[in-house]
Amino acid sequence: MRRYPFDEMERMMEQMRRAVYEGRTGLPAFDAGNRGINLSLDEDDDGYVVVADVPGFEKEEIDLRFEDGSLSVEASHETSEEDGVSARHHARHVHERIHVPGEIIEEEIAASYHNGVLEVHLPTPESVDDEDPGTRIDID
Structure with missing residues (x-):
């Protein structure tokens, strides 16, 4: 079964989004109040x-x-x-x-x-x- 080419990219983007919101990257956490x-x-x-x-x-x-x-x-x-x-x-x-x-x-x-x-x-x-x-x- 062939996967849609953007599925993997969407999964990676979601992982990055979660890491930034939760502050797991070592970078400053995103603050929606900025x-x-x-x-x-x-x-x-x-x-x-x-x-x-x-x-x-x-x-x-x-x-x-x-x-x-x-x-x-x-x-x-x-x-x-x-x-x-x-x-x-x-x-x-x-x-x-x-x-x-x-x-x-x-x-x-x-x-x-x-x-x-x-x-x-x-x-x-x-x-x-x-x-x-x-x-x-x-x-x-």
């Missing part, structure tokens, strides 16, 4: 506020950068477990970038991280609207 970061950008009186959900990371594992008008959030976390017979390695890495419209005072950017929520304040220069608008002239 999606992007949920980011929101809002504007307030002082500028912009970016709120990012990055649960499961320590503050030291988060790299936050502002460059070329974009805010970049990158976080990496690795763990290893040994049970005497085998070792399991887990790695989680997320990265997201968001463009911030308008001019930002980079020296005054401030960030805080509490309970898995990163909050970044991006101050903008005072707007032209705050300056003296001059005298209104009525047209006859």
